[in-house]
Amino acid sequence: MGKRPGRRRANAGIVVVAALVALPFVPLFLWTFAGEWRFPDLLPSEWSPRGIHYLLEPGGRVFEASANSLLIAGAVALASVAVGLPAGMALGGYAFRLKGLVVFFILLPILVPPLASTMGIHLTFIRLGLADTAFGVFLVHLVPTVPYTAIILASVFADRTGELESAARTLGASAWQAFRHVTLPGVAPGVAVAGLFAFLISWSQYILTVLIGGGQVVTLPMLLFSAASGNDPVITSALALVFVAPAVLVLVVALRYLKPEAPDGGKGLVGLGKAS
Amino acid sequence: MSVRLELEGVSHRYARDGDPALADLSISVEPGELVALLGPSGCGKTTALKVVAGLLAPTAGDVRVDGRSVLGTPPERRRAAMVFQKPLLFPHMDVAANVGFGLRMRGAPKKDSASRVREALRQVQMESLANRRPGELSGGQQQRVALARALVTDPQLLLMDEPLSALDANLRSEMRDLVKQLQRDGGVTAVFVTHDQEEAVVLADRIALLFDGVLQMYDRPQAFYDRPASRAVAGFFGATNFLEGRAANGTVRTPLGKLRLARPAPTGDVVLTIRPEALRLEGGENSFAARIASATYLGTQVDYTLETGGARLRAALPPHVRLGVGEEVTVRLPPESLWTLER
Numbered sequence: 001m002g003k004r005p006g007r008r009r010a011n012a013g014i015v016v017v018a019a020l021v022a023l024p025f026v027p028l029f030l031w032t033f034a035g036e037w038r039f040p041d042l043l044p045s046e047w048s049p050r051g052i053h054y055l056l057e058p059g060g061r062v063f064e065a066s067a068n069s070l071l072i073a074g075a076v077a078l079a080s081v082a083v084g085l086p087a088g089m090a091l092g093g094y095a096f097r098l099k100g101l102v103v104f105f106i107l108l109p110i111l112v113p114p115l116a117s118t119m120g121i122h123l124t125f126i127r128l129g130l131a132d133t134a135f136g137v138f139l140v141h142l143v144p145t146v147p148y149t150a151i152i153l154a155s156v157f158a159d160r161t162g163e164l165e166s167a168a169r170t171l172g173a174s175a176w177q178a179f180r181h182v183t184l185p186g187v188a189p190g191v192a193v194a195g196l197f198a199f200l201i202s203w204s205q206y207i208l209t210v211l212i213g214g215g216q217v218v219t220l221p222m223l224l225f226s227a228a229s230g231n232d233p234v235i236t237s238a239l240a241l242v243f244v245a246p247a248v249l250v251l252v253v254a255l256r257y258l259k260p261e262a263p264d265g266g267k268g269l270v271g272l273g274k275a276s
Numbered sequence: 277m278s279v280r281l282e283l284e285g286v287s288h289r290y291a292r293d294g295d296p297a298l299a300d301l302s303i304s305v306e307p308g309e310l311v312a313l314l315g316p317s318g319c320g321k322t323t324a325l326k327v328v329a330g331l332l333a334p335t336a337g338d339v340r341v342d343g344r345s346v347l348g349t350p351p352e353r354r355r356a357a358m359v360f361q362k363p364l365l366f367p368h369m370d371v372a373a374n375v376g377f378g379l380r381m382r383g384a385p386k387k388d389s390a391s392r393v394r395e396a397l398r399q400v401q402m403e404s405l406a407n408r409r410p411g412e413l414s415g416g417q418q419q420r421v422a423l424a425r426a427l428v429t430d431p432q433l434l435l436m437d438e439p440l441s442a443l444d445a446n447l448r449s450e451m452r453d454l455v456k457q458l459q460r461d462g463g464v465t466a467v468f469v470t471h472d473q474e475e476a477v478v479l480a481d482r483i484a485l486l487f488d489g490v491l492q493m494y495d496r497p498q499a500f501y502d503r504p505a506s507r508a509v510a511g512f513f514g515a516t517n518f519l520e521g522r523a524a525n526g527t528v529r530t531p532l533g534k535l536r537l538a539r540p541a542p543t544g545d546v547v548l549t550i551r552p553e554a555l556r557l558e559g560g561e562n563s564f565a566a567r568i569a570s571a572t573y574l575g576t577q578v579d580y581t582l583e584t585g586g587a588r589l590r591a592a593l594p595p596h597v598r599l600g601v602g603e604e605v606t607v608r609l610p611p612e613s614l615w616t617l618e619r
Contacts (some may be wrong), residue, residue, distance in 0.1 A: 163364055167422075169351040170329050170358035171378035171429055177352075181381070185368040 025244070031237035051238035061223060066242065069219040072134060073202040073246075076141045080149040080198035081191055083142070088153025088194075093160065106150050109143045117143065118211050125212060132214040140212045141205055145198035152197060156190030196250050203246060278307030278463045279342045279432045281328065286337035288323050297323040298489045300337070305482075308463045310456070312470055312480035320489035321469045325435050328467060330354050341432060352381070356433035357426035361442055363418035365410035371397070371421050372406040378429035396428035397421075399458060416447040420454070427458060434459060434466040440475065452479060473500075473513055485509060501551060503615055510549045510617070516590040517555075519548040520619065528616070531586030535562050538611035545619040552579070552592040554613035557599075563608035568599050582607055 031037065035048030055062050090096075091103060109117065121140055122131060130136035164186065168178040184191075206221040213219070220243050227236040281304070288298040298320040305311045313321035326332040328339055330351035338345050346354055357378070365374045372393050379389035397403040400420040410418055419439060426434060439455070440448045456479055459466045470476050476483045477497040485492040485500070493505040504510035507518060521530035523546045528535050530548060566582040566589070573595065580599065582589040589607065599605065 163360065163362065164366060166329075166331050166351075167358065167360060167364040168366075168377065168381075169331065170354075170356060170435070171381065171425065172352045172355075173377070173381040174350070174352050177381050181377075182366055185366075 025241075028237045028240050031233045032241055034234060037233075048234070051234045054235055055238050055242060061218065062220075062239070062242065065218045065220045065223045068134065068217060069203055069221075070246075072138050072141060072217075072219065073199045075138050076145055076202035077195040077199040079138070079142060080145040081153075081195045083146050084149030084153050084194055084198075085191065087146075087150040088155075089157050091150065091154035092157025093162070107147050110147045114144055114208060115211075118208055122211055131212060132216040134213070134217050137209050137213045137217045137219075140208045141202040143208070144205075145201045148201065149194040149198050152194040153187070153190060156187050156194075160186065193254065196254060200247060200250065204243075278465050280307050281305040281433060281465055281467070282338075282340040282343075283324070283328070284338045284340065286324065286327055286334045286339065288320075288327060288332060288334050296320075296335075296489050298327070298334075298486075301484075301486070301489075301491050302337075303484050303491065303494050305465055305467060307465055309481045310459055310466045310468060310479060312468045312476035312483045313486060314470055314473060314476040314480075314483050315486035317471055318488075319486040321471075321486050322437055323489075324486075325358070325437050325467060325469050328433065329356050329358050329435050331358075354433070355429070355431050356435055357429050357431035358435040358437065359419075359422050359426050359439045361438040363410070363415070363422040365418055365421055365425075367410055370407050370409055371402065371413070374410065374421055375425045375428050377425060382429070392428055396424040399427070400424045400454065416443050416451065419443060419451065423451075423455065423458070427462065427464075431464060434462075434464045436466065436468045438469055438471070441470070441472070448475075455479065485512065487512075504549070504617070507547055507549070507617055510615070515549050515551050517550045517552065519550075519587060521546060521548060523616065532584055532589075533564060533586065535609060535614065536611050537614055537616060539616070541616040542618060547617045547619050549615050549617060550609050550613050552590045553577075554610060555582075555589060555591040555593075556608040556610060557591075557593065557597065557605050558608050559606050560608055562611060562614075563606050566605055566607045568601050568603045568605065571599060571601055 030044060032051040033047050033049070034044035035046035035050065037044035037046075054060070057063075087106065091099070091106075096102075118140060121143070125131040125136050125140075130139065160183070164182050165178045168182045169175070173181065204221060205219075206225060209217060209219050209222060213222075215222075220239065224236065224239045224243055227239050230236075283304070284302050286298060286301045287296050289296045301320075301324055303311070313324055315321050323332065327334045330346070330349060333347070339347055341354075365371075366377065369377070375396055376389050376393045379392060384392075394403060394406075397406055400423055402417060402420055402424065405413065405417065410421070413421065419442070423439070436455070440451050443451060452475065455468075468476075468479060470479075477500075480497060482495060483497055483500060484494045487508060493500065493509050500509065500513045501515075504513060504515065510518075519528075519530040519532055519535070521528040521535070522544065523537075523541045524543055526537050526540065528537060528541070528546060528548055535548060564584050566584045569581040569583045569588070571581075572579040576595065577592045578595050578597065578599075580591045580593060582591055582605070584607070591607065593599075
């Protein structure tokens with residue numbers, strides 16, 4: 001099929017943007033496998049498996065930190081959706097008194113710098129015995145994630161008119177059945193996006209983890225920070241690759257799974273999956 | 277078994293201090309009857325339907341099915357399936373799953389419901405598309421699936437909210453016949469909301485005409501033409517000739533002249549109405565000299581405006597009568613076609 005020039009220009013644009021995103025990862029890759037890489041050289045002069053050994057070292061800190069990060073971020077995603085779903089339903093689906101004020105309070109945790117509120121939370125957590133525990137870290141990560149999930153889900157529910165649910169009711173579905181079989185499948189892509197968002201926010205959290213975890217709960221960002229300040233580019237690059245993996249994974253899954261219903265047979269968001 | 281549906285004094289206000297969307301509506305629908313709620317948009321007809329379905333609670337009045345109030349019954353237990361203006365198929369289910377939805381929700385045995393779904397799809401001629409997604413169907417096909425989805429649950433009441441208005445003209449008359457046939461075959465008591473008087477006349481056993489939430493007239497379609505309850509009702513059904521006058525002893529003195537009536541009429545100030553298609557170009561009783569002021573050819577008929585000494589009349593005549601503007605004619609208002617309204 002012959003391409004129109006407009007399409008070709010758009011494709012060129014996509015290539016440029018993709019290159020700008022991808023290029024910084026090239027040195028990361030090279031550093032991970034580098035043994036010796038001095039200033040004027042374009043490529044490392046010596047290769048070494050040191051970075052990979054560090055990552056795969058049995059019983060090493062990378063495994064523990066990755067597991068902690070995965071566990072906390074996964075739990076944060078689930079809990080954020082569990083809290084954000086009813087909140088989003090209420091905000092998006094209903095009009096009620098003082099709604100603006102409620103929205104303001106829901107957004108407050110991301111308007112106020114989290115550092116400020118975490119100081120107070122830390123004192124309380126010490127008293128409750130939650131400081132220096134993974135559960136405490138999980139709780140404090142909810143502070144920035146819940147507002148986002150609530151707002152994302154509110155916009156998902158605002159697009160729903162409730163007509164499908166009405167139709168379901170007259171066909172014999174109870175209110176719960178209509179929610180379970182009509183509303184939930186309808187909002188599933190939005191719920192997934194909200195959950196992925198919460199996962200990524202928690203995954204990349206450093207300061208809140210350090211403050212509440214007190215160095216006892218080690219997550220990937222903490223390893224990365226100490227490696228970066230330790231001035232070892234091999235270890236830093238290796239860790240950075242691991243750190244970016246879930247984000248790339250999430251992006252790929254999102255593009256495959258969250259395809260809008262395209263009547264022309266196009267796949268994926270903005271037609272990325274479409275062969276031309 | 278078909279059921280009788282009764283609405284008694286049903287009112288609804290959306291806002292506590294606002295105008296009622298529906299005011300004191302009382303109608304009864306006989307078992308197996310198809311009733312049209314007719315009126316311009318915003319007249320409260322959809323509100324009435326939602327009250328029957330249980331999607332809205334009335335602010336006053338009662339809804340009874342076979343004499344028993346259903347106001348305390350949630351929508352899913354009223355067995356009042358509703359078909360909406362939009363097909364509202366569930367986008368994540370294929371056609372067969374959409375049609376089987378109601379049966380699944382009621383926990384019907386799988387084998388039994390599969391054959392009922394097939395039968396329902398056959399009735400609407402959609403069995404070959406059972407595995408398609410709603411997004412792959414045309415609007416008319418989607419609406420047929422929506423109809424099957426409602427009927428397969430074997431409802432006591434079939435409620436339809438302008439189910440044909442989103443379809444194009446050809447499809448609409450086809451669907452109209454299908455709706456009527458399926459409703460007759462199933463003997464289900466049905467209420468149909470529409471703003472299209474032609475649709476109401478063709479489909480309904482009786483029509484309830486609503487203006488601004490108030491019932492104007494509830495009768496068989498023919499009656500809306502022969503004996504409208506008010507000038508507004510007559511106007512909604514296309515009557516355009518209104519003659520004010522004073523009635524006495526079976527005659528009415530109007531600006532046109534003295535008109536004799538075929539039916540006894542009240543004495544006093546009245547409005548006479550006659551449908552454009554009832555006027556005759558002939559002499560005799562109640563006839564007057566007139567001049568053609570305008571003529572509009574409409575294919576199956578010609579609309580004329582007739583200028584007489586005291587009034588303007590609209591006449592609709594068969595197209596083989598060709599009259600030019602300015603021609604002098606004699607127009608007769610047959611007494612049996614004159615209907616008297618109190619002023």
